[in-house]
Amino acid sequence: MSTLHVLSHSPFSDTRLASCLRILGTRDALLLCGDAAYGLQPNTAVCKLLQENVASQRLFILEEDLLARHLECPQWATAVDYSGFVQLSIQYDKVNTWL
Numbered sequence: 001m002s003t004l005h006v007l008s009h010s011p012f013s014d015t016r017l018a019s020c021l022r023i024l025g026t027r028d029a030l031l032l033c034g035d036a037a038y039g040l041q042p043n044t045a046v047c048k049l050l051q052e053n054v055a056s057q058r059l060f061i062l063e064e065d066l067l068a069r070h071l072e073c074p075q076w077a078t079a080v081d082y083s084g085f086v087q088l089s090i091q092y093d094k095v096n097t098w099l
Helices: 016-023 034-040 045-053 063-068 082-091
Strands: 003-007 029-032 059-062 078-080 094-098
Touching (some): 003 082, 016 045, 016 094, 029 082, 034 045, 034 059, 034 063, 063 078
Parallel strands (some): 003 029
């Protein structure tokens, strides 16, 4: 069974990202939205952790949140719009939002 994990909290303020990465399965994906997009700030430990632990075809970022935070999507990740978010939620068996 595959799961889309959705994170919206800053990875610099709590441990949700680390917890998520520990249970991320090989068929799972991760979508960063809201303040979780700050995890893609270049040259940070969090960005390096994401790059090393999530395959490029499995890391998605909500495009609107990248733009709002003046961040760029790295080559090893995929930016999606809201309709892409909907498609991802249909593509995976479950959606787990890390509240």
